[in-house]
Amino acid sequence: MKSIKLVFLLKKCLFLLACILLINIQPALAGINDDVYDGNIFVVYAGNGSLVPPRQTLAKSLEEHKPVFLAFYIDDSRDCKEYAISISTVQEFYGRAAEIIPIDVDTIPVKSSYEPTEPGYYYSGAVPQVVVFNQSGEVVLNKTGQVPYAEIDDKFREVFDLLPRSESLPLQRRSFNEFSSELAN
Numbered sequence: 001m002k003s004i005k006l007v008f009l010l011k012k013c014l015f016l017l018a019c020i021l022l023i024n025i026q027p028a029l030a031g032i033n034d035d036v037y038d039g040n041i042f043v044v045y046a047g048n049g050s051l052v053p054p055r056q057t058l059a060k061s062l063e064e065h066k067p068v069f070l071a072f073y074i075d076d077s078r079d080c081k082e083y084a085i086s087i088s089t090v091q092e093f094y095g096r097a098a099e100i101i102p103i104d105v106d107t108i109p110v111k112s113s114y115e116p117t118e119p120g121y122y123y124s125g126a127v128p129q130v131v132v133f134n135q136s137g138e139v140v141l142n143k144t145g146q147v148p149y150a151e152i153d154d155k156f157r158e159v160f161d162l163l164p165r166s167e168s169l170p171l172q173r174r175s176f177n178e179f180s181s182e183l184a185n
Helices: 002-023 058-063 078-094 149-159 178-184
Strands: 068-073 099-104 129-133 139-144
Touching: 058 068, 058 099, 068 078, 078 099, 078 149, 129 149, 139 149
Parallel strands: 068 099
Antiparallel strands: 068 129, 129 139
8 A cells, every 4th residue: 555655656746847847948949030149040040051060161162273152150140040041052053063161250260360261351340241252263252241142143153154044044953852763764
């Protein structure tokens, strides 16, 4: 009889403990419309954790004569949170041919001057900011604010000597199973 009462008391205590723990759980509030840090913006808002950390440095990309898309951001900026999807779209279409380098401006070391191979050399003090380099390392686009994807696409089309958007088919995503369906034919 004592063991039954002890088990019953133990069950009540565990139930009470579970209720207390559930009451104290705070919801995770990530908001795209505020200037609050919610985590890395590419993971939280763009669903693309592959952008950070960048695969290559600016210096290495310029040395290899690769086109570069440099994107300055901070994780606790409403504008940057909203713009993360556009940066991810640039990577989607040009990520294999150009280096996509997102730079958290909080990680830029404070110095009196920077070399042209350092991101701090191009940072204007506002976010988001995008800088596009051609294969020769020349800046072909340097703008702050939420630069439309179409404007970035136009510059990359010039860099890669592609037809203008008005004369070519629109860029489209490949379907997930496109490769498998081709093998089936």
